[in-house]
Amino acid sequence: MASISIPSATEDAENIRKAVQGWGTDEKALIEILGHRTAAQRAEIAVAYEGLYNESLLDRLHSELSGDFRSAMMLWTADPAARDAKLAHKAMKKNGERYVWVLIEVACASTPDHLVAVRKAYREAYSASLEEDVAACPLYKDPLLKQFLVRLVSSYRYSGELVDDELARAEVAELHDAVVARKQPLHGDVVRIVSSRSKPQLKATFERYRQDHGKAIDEVLEEERRSDQLAAVLKTAVWCLTSPEKHFAEVIRSSIVGLGTDEESLTRAIVSRAEIDMKKVKEEYKARYHKTVTSDVNSDTSGYYNGILLTLVGPE
Amino acid sequence: MASISIPSATEDAENIRKAVQGWGTDEKALIEILGHRTAAQRAEIAVAYEGLYNESLLDRLHSELSGDFRSAMMLWTADPAARDAKLAHKAMKKNGERYVWVLIEVACASTPDHLVAVRKAYREAYSASLEEDVAACPLYKDPLLKQFLVRLVSSYRYSGELVDDELARAEVAELHDAVVARKQPLHGDVVRIVSSRSKPQLKATFERYRQDHGKAIDEVLEEERRSDQLAAVLKTAVWCLTSPEKHFAEVIRSSIVGLGTDEESLTRAIVSRAEIDMKKVKEEYKARYHKTVTSDVNSDTSGYYNGILLTLVGPE
Numbered sequence: 001m002a003s004i005s006i007p008s009a010t011e012d013a014e015n016i017r018k019a020v021q022g023w024g025t026d027e028k029a030l031i032e033i034l035g036h037r038t039a040a041q042r043a044e045i046a047v048a049y050e051g052l053y054n055e056s057l058l059d060r061l062h063s064e065l066s067g068d069f070r071s072a073m074m075l076w077t078a079d080p081a082a083r084d085a086k087l088a089h090k091a092m093k094k095n096g097e098r099y100v101w102v103l104i105e106v107a108c109a110s111t112p113d114h115l116v117a118v119r120k121a122y123r124e125a126y127s128a129s130l131e132e133d134v135a136a137c138p139l140y141k142d143p144l145l146k147q148f149l150v151r152l153v154s155s156y157r158y159s160g161e162l163v164d165d166e167l168a169r170a171e172v173a174e175l176h177d178a179v180v181a182r183k184q185p186l187h188g189d190v191v192r193i194v195s196s197r198s199k200p201q202l203k204a205t206f207e208r209y210r211q212d213h214g215k216a217i218d219e220v221l222e223e224e225r226r227s228d229q230l231a232a233v234l235k236t237a238v239w240c241l242t243s244p245e246k247h248f249a250e251v252i253r254s255s256i257v258g259l260g261t262d263e264e265s266l267t268r269a270i271v272s273r274a275e276i277d278m279k280k281v282k283e284e285y286k287a288r289y290h291k292t293v294t295s296d297v298n299s300d301t302s303g304y305y306n307g308i309l310l311t312l313v314g315p316e
Numbered sequence: 317m318a319s320i321s322i323p324s325a326t327e328d329a330e331n332i333r334k335a336v337q338g339w340g341t342d343e344k345a346l347i348e349i350l351g352h353r354t355a356a357q358r359a360e361i362a363v364a365y366e367g368l369y370n371e372s373l374l375d376r377l378h379s380e381l382s383g384d385f386r387s388a389m390m391l392w393t394a395d396p397a398a399r400d401a402k403l404a405h406k407a408m409k410k411n412g413e414r415y416v417w418v419l420i421e422v423a424c425a426s427t428p429d430h431l432v433a434v435r436k437a438y439r440e441a442y443s444a445s446l447e448e449d450v451a452a453c454p455l456y457k458d459p460l461l462k463q464f465l466v467r468l469v470s471s472y473r474y475s476g477e478l479v480d481d482e483l484a485r486a487e488v489a490e491l492h493d494a495v496v497a498r499k500q501p502l503h504g505d506v507v508r509i510v511s512s513r514s515k516p517q518l519k520a521t522f523e524r525y526r527q528d529h530g531k532a533i534d535e536v537l538e539e540e541r542r543s544d545q546l547a548a549v550l551k552t553a554v555w556c557l558t559s560p561e562k563h564f565a566e567v568i569r570s571s572i573v574g575l576g577t578d579e580e581s582l583t584r585a586i587v588s589r590a591e592i593d594m595k596k597v598k599e600e601y602k603a604r605y606h607k608t609v610t611s612d613v614n615s616d617t618s619g620y621y622n623g624i625l626l627t628l629v630g631p632e
Contacts, residue, residue: 127474158443158445188459195451
């Protein structure tokens with residue numbers, strides 16, 4: 001394929017205008033334009049659009065589109081920090097493990113600086129802080145679970161590469177005591193370690209854990225999850241922090257298998273990883289489920305909604 | 317006094333260079349220049365100085381000055397976020413209530429955006445996050461105290477003016493249940509409320525508490541502090557959040573009364589409040605102790621150290 005030059009934000013805005021004006025909507029054109037622009041480009045297009053036509057691009061998409069396609073296009077077009085703030089806000093209104101996942105993804109699966117941007121966007125959108133709403137949320141009844149979630153969304157982890165091997169060694173012992181030997185305080189140190197250490201430090205600690213104990217910490221937590229809700233949440237955090245592609249492959253798969261499709265989760269996973277690690281998610285998916293993301297998306301979705309998802313998933 | 321124009325950062329840097337070059341040091345000139353510049357101006361001077369002389373201004377002050385005067389000049393010349401990161405880092409190495417104060421001041425007595433800047437500076441200086449070090453600090457033995465400190469330093473409170481009166485009403489009841497009626501979980505809700513709500517919201521809640529129960533929450537906590545370390549810490553946080561001048565008047569006073577002077581605390585309080593609320597601190601001091609900050613500083617300090625402190629305190 002010959003490389004093509006990307007049009008200016010103004011040209012894109014003008015073409016989007018053409019696609020939404022008059023009779024009907026040219027959904028294909030919207031997918032073609034917005035689906036192939038980076039977050040920075042989409043932000044410029046939104047500014048150009050508002051400058052030219054004196055209306056918000058997101059508002060126009062909202063009034064012009066509908067259903068799952070609209071949700072996907074709006075989530076994709078929104079600023080990523082504002083999008084994650086919105087996802088977190090919505091997730092706190094619903095009960096169930098898959099909504100707790102959203103908070104963990106927002107807190108753990110992007111960079112520490114992104115999380116600060118999300119918290120800033122959250123304060124602007126909801127006149128409250130993210131951690132304030134998590135702490136006051138009546139859905140999280142277990143005090144340790146709540147404490148863990150508050151600390152995850154409040155963290156601003158060190159993001160350098162420096163790893164302390166002595167510390168990794170000491171914290172392997174603390175993890176083992178807390179999760180397997182079940183010494184008191186149950187999970188207290190796990191919560192502290194997982195919610196505060198840097199990602200490279202956690203990778204070093206978990207790698208050493210696997211070497212010392214012959215089993216990965218996520219497998220140990222996986223075995224505990226039937227009897228222990230916090231173990232399940234801890235495992236999700238471990239994945240989002242050190243191998244988010246595993247978590248998002250699972251989100252996509254579980255949104256597709258079973259009765260009906262969970263479009264909300266499917267959209268969220270694909271939109272939020274499209275610019276981060278979609279290639280890894282697709283590889284992980286193929287290795288684990290012996291299917292491709294594309295074939296599963298095709299089997300469960302159709303129309304323009306299918307179109308934007310496949311555009312964001314990209315070639316297998 | 318005729319208004320005088322402030323020299324350019326380059327002129328200031330040149331004059332500082334004259335003051336530190338050759339035989340001896342012109343301390344008076346350093347106080348005269350740096351003691352009368354805002355944080356933004358001091359930052360520009362430091363950049364200009366390094367550009368002109370290829371050495372860090374802070375390093376030069378360190379090698380040129382000594383004792384309490386040096387500490388005060390260096391803390392004052394440093395970037396406020398880096399200074400607070402350093403103060404917090406040092407405070408975690410020492411045992412005692414007055415060191416816990418430092419963490420609470422850093423977390424609560426400035427703006428939420430300043431705290432984010434402090435956390436950023438902390439990560440750069442110490443290759444760790446502030447909350448990570450608080451959570452792992454062996455000095456904070458009470459788990460609830462530790463949790464409270466972690467949540468204070470991790471917060472990014474909403475900083476708008478919006479207040480929810482219904483919420484204030486509900487949380488007055490929760491505060492009263494937790495502190496006075498001592499229902500379980502002891503202090504749990506107090507920790508949540510104080511560590512997450514916005515300052516205007518907390519002011520509304522505490523004002524309503526005073527109206528409903530005929531006593532201010534800080535007085536109630538003050539009475540509990542003899543039997544309960546967490547109550548003392550909570551009271552300090554309440555003051556730093558809603559009337560920091562009360563806390564800093566107490567820090568200055570307690571650094572002066574008693575055996576010897578606690579120069580570290582005295583310097584910290586004056587340097588960190590000089591550009592924020594020194595006028596209120598002086599008024600509070602006069603009202604509470606029937607002395608002025610100036611007269612107490614004069615009775616306990618001398619020389620150039622006294623000179624920089626009085627410059628920062630300003631006229632009574």
